[in-house]
Amino acid sequence: MIDINDLFVRYKTENGYANAVDHINLRIEKGIIFGLVGESGSGKTTLGLTLLRILPPSAEIASGSVNIDGTDILRINENEMRKWRGKRISMVFQGAMNSLNPVINIERQVAEPLIIHENIDWEQALKIAREKLALVGLGENTWKRYPHELSGGMKQRVVIAMAIITDPEILIADEPTTALDVVTQDRIMKLIKSLQREYNLTTILISHDLPIVSEVADKIAIMYGGKLSEVGENEQILRNAKHPYTSGLLSSIPEPGSSKEIKGIPGEPISLVNPPKGCRFYNRCQFASEKCKNYDYSPKIVEVGHEVYCTLYGE
Amino acid sequence: MTGLSDFWKVFKRNKMGLTGLGIIIFFFLMAVLAPFISPYNPNQTNPNLFLSPPSSQHLFGTNEIGQDLFSRNLYGAQISLEVGFAAAAVTVIVGLLIGLISGYFGGIVDEILMRVTDFFLVIPSIVFMIIISAFLGPSLINVILVIGLLSWSPTARVVRSMVLSIREWPFVEAARASNAGHFYIMFRHIMPNVIPIVFANATMAISNAIFSQAALVFLGVGDVNDISWGQIMHFALYSGAISAGDWWYIVPPGIFIILLILGFILLGYSLEEIFNPRLRRV
């Protein structure tokens, strides 16, 4: 169980603080795939980086707590936290980008978390690394290769193998399929799903792409402007979306499986620096009214497990 | 003019650049004012004061023939700046032309010019300079030409890589499509966009030239007759003053060279930071 309480993370910028994660409360149950969906600048990646405490130096965790099995990982010291990173919580970055070191070969990069966390020699670590590489579908001919020799999809598999080699409890996957072609996207998603099932891996899937997330996620949270706008079971979000922003996301789906950026909602996302009081979605919402300007983001419970942050629903 | 005042607005906030500019202005004033502020005629000898240490009469002491070293050091700024600017001008013009032609035409022209550039990058230029200077004989113009003509390769490389990308910009493509002449496009469209970074490069060329001139003169292949900081150091070694421990002879010219070069390097770094968006960090 991951219990996020009143989490507030902000970045120092030239124009003031950018509130990337603005007092968020969230519970993520064990063993599920939890989808975290939002446009770029919604704070979803910051939330992911906060769970590992690998935020850039300009960021500051201003308040809140993140309890994992009774430990508030925001309160433990850096040395303790290092034992969590890559061991109990792993992260999968966008593999097609530069998340692999260009001068170290694949199997060594995959094996490295074992060297860091386990009392093990390179020979044994590499043996396990090869097993994991095989598990994610990479054959022997790739093991000694370097990142530049692999395709985007292959690199993504490497990054996944690297993340699961220590049998972590929690896997955070940040845009794991962006920049991949549709077929490869599908395969990577299936891989993530099968890993979750097999190892009972709590997976936080961060993406801008609601359709892709909805294919595998058990629960989904929608973020906008550093705030949550709707949280619910997969079905609840897809069939019974309450927030106008969620509806916008769903109606703007061009066709299943496409990764096109959201187009259907007119207007620009608001800046995270000095956001207006009240609902962040106010300037783009077709149902906006006066009371939205003073909305305090108290959640409305639609049904069990389904919460919406909007003034349209009951007092 | 708005471009210039915009530039000044940005530059004004750059501490490094301002420090560099301040140092350069200081030495520029030293060179210009040397005839007026020197306490002695720098060439006037005094047989009673050979290698005397600093005193209230002679702030930097005297040399082996009794000349006032303070006055000579003030005058020394003139040659360093002259050679620095003149040699850098040669460097920049040659580098700019080679870079423009190489980047614009590409293909075999580029290949040949870049190999030539690599050649000049690889050969030990100071040794090259020493040998050519030894053949040509010592004169200021020779020193300037030798330094200028052997130092252009880094400028050429930078200009070329910029031209390669500018060449693809829409307005250049348009100019090419409208059959504008090659040289017209090169000098009217491409060159103005390269100039800022060339300025940043020129400051490096100047510091390099000041250094090389001092080294050549120190070794006795430059112009040993004109007063320069390198020349003062040459005679400091040659006259045995260093072996005698006469520190006042060698310390000031070296410090002046270090400061002046530092001034140009700081200015260069700041210009590069301002003109090269890739280096601009948030």
Added chain:
Amino acid sequence: MKGLASYFTKRVVFAVVTIFIIISFNFFLFRILPGNPIELLYRNPMLTKAQIDALYHQFGLDKPLWEQFLIYIYNSLTGNLGISFYYKQPVTNVLIPALENSLILLVPATILSIALGIITGVVSAWHRGTKLDFALLGSALAFYTMPTFWLGSIFIIVALYIGGIPVSGMYSLGLNYTGIIPRIMDLLSHLMLPLITLTLVLYGEFTIIMRNSLIDVFTEDYIITAKAKGADDKRIIWEHAYPNALLPMVSIIAINFGLVVAGAVLTETVFSWPGIGLMIYDAIISRDYPILQGAFLIISITVVIANLIADFVYSYLDPRIRYK
């Protein structure tokens, strides 16, 4: 592996062409520039007709230009660089021992300055923005701008003041060594000041390059990946950032061999270290042109070979070249 082979071929061809151009340059410089030695010889009233003819024959000047050129190339390649005016010996015999002496100074100075540059660069980058960074960067810049011969002179003055530190030459004069160990100790004590001087004037640039290149690397995604794996600072720097930051370092080191040589020439002059640099200095004074030419050729070839080695090291360090 095909990429690697063609990469090496390209590099080797370039090195050969560079050496060829240097030889040609030497040939024409010797004959074309005003005040060239042939012209001087011709005007020398001290020489008899027979002597001039003999010299003409020595330089092959009685043959057509293209034939002279071919002979010159052949001679250069077979190590026949002419006879020194001053030493009256083959240039090669004079320069090879000098080259050895130069390398005794140059090789350790290069290694030390690179090591010092890497260490200070890494420390500076890791503590970027702090006072330590400012101090390290400031001293690197100061030494980088310092004229070699000036720093050497200052050391000489200081050493003379302290006393007991040799400031000139390679060995103490008039000493009979009782064995190899005292001889080496004597050499090392003479080596100390030139070595420190050369190391200091060279390391500054390496610090600056290493620092900037590391700071660039720190912003790469794979550094965050390493952090997410649980790697500590030490591992992030040395296992992940450093090997990548080293790549631009190697190319800079390669380009800078010319500077290393320049530094060595000036250091040798100040400390009367009997290497090629001092040889050049003396040859300028005695107008010993064959020595100058020979020194230029030998230095250039050394630099070209050092460059080639740097290219090979680069390709070894960067798998993107190694496996293409």
